[in-house]
Amino acid sequence: MKIVLITGANRSIGLETVKQLSKKGLFVYLGTRDLAKGEEVVKKLHEKGFQNIQAIQIDVTNAESALEAKNIIKKEKGKLDILINNAGILGDIPQDPSTTSVKNIQKVFDTNFFGVITVTQTFLELLKKSDSPRISNITSGLGSLTLHSDPTWKYYAIKAVSYVSSKTALNAFTVTLAHELKELPFKVNSIDPGYTATDFNHHSGPGSVESAARFIIKHTLLDENGPTGKFFSNDIEDESEESPW
Template identity: 50%
Template sequence: MKTVLITGANKGIGFETARQMAALGYFVYIGCRDLSKGLEAVRQLNATGLANIDCIQIDTTDISSVQAARRILDSKSGRLDILINNAGIAGDQPQHISTGSIDNLRNVFETNFFGAVQTTTAFIDLLRQSPEPRIVNVSSQLASLSFHTNSQNPNHRIYDAYSCSKTALNAFTVMLAKEYADTNFKINSVEPGYTATDLNGFKGLQTPAQAAEVIVKYATIDDAGATGKYFNKEGEMAW
């Protein structure tokens, strides 16, 4: 049975991604900072008949926690087939880039960018043990520089710190995919869409279950699939 680690998976899009991946027959590790919340998520999924679920405590901003999670997963399975870097925060609002708090900017980057990078690098050796390793970095439409260049919507300005962190995450996707271009890795960024979660005060236009579908699609991409790309439900997006 192939294994999946999803960070920030005790709620929202991550939780629904875990549900869908488990329903497809993958063994899913729910990554969560708070172990009690992770175990509760496992119980909820078990109650729906999904037994192929476990929880691993991981704070992606804490390298000691990331390394401990890597050791636990190694002892449990010896390899990792799919890593979904889903953990993320919106940060304090507003975030106008010229006037926003530098501490807020750093805090957002710590989770949305550095956390994803150090989680990936910590687990890369376990991913190498898989015949079909996949990495999905959960991004956002707000990561797209093309989108910001062409958009006239002033409401996007309240998310400048968040947008920059996701743009950096997209850059990481490109660089890592280039590094592993001649291997069996598939590494992509995915924009799940404007979704009703606590990240945005539940103002999104779709459910977490709907958002999870595109993440699952690229987490399970076959060997003929793309790598180093940026996708939403409609297909490839402009960087």
């Protein structure tokens, strides 16, 4: 049975991804900053018939928290097959580049960028024990500098500096990590689930969490011939579903 860890998984897209992976027969650690809340979510899932789900406390901005989570999974399972770096924040709005404080930008980067690096580096030891390790960094189409330079792009006007910059940086981490691990059986990709209606955006997105989770899973459960170092987006109307960087 494959072992999965999803950060920020107690609600919205993360929670739906937990549910769909559980239905596929994988064992899923539901990562949550508040363990009590996470355990309550898991209890409700079990009551609805979902199996092989366990809450685990992890604050991606806290290296000690990540290490404690890693030690728990190491003791209980001995390995990790899939890491989905889903935890993310939007930051204070508005985010005009001329006035947004460095403090605001740093806060967003702490979760969306440095948090991903912390968790990934912490869990590499367990991922390397897997026959087919997968790392999916959940990004946003707003992280594409190419699209941000195209005035015809439908989201061209959204230039929230804290969030946009953090996702662009995250995409750069994906590229460099995939290159470092290219001789190993890793698949490391950035995945944009699309503009989805969630608490994150006051349910303003047109997409559903079900569609978003399916997209994440599609580009995470790759076979040995699958791509690595790519940027996939649920908002790209192209057969490849690849977004420009």
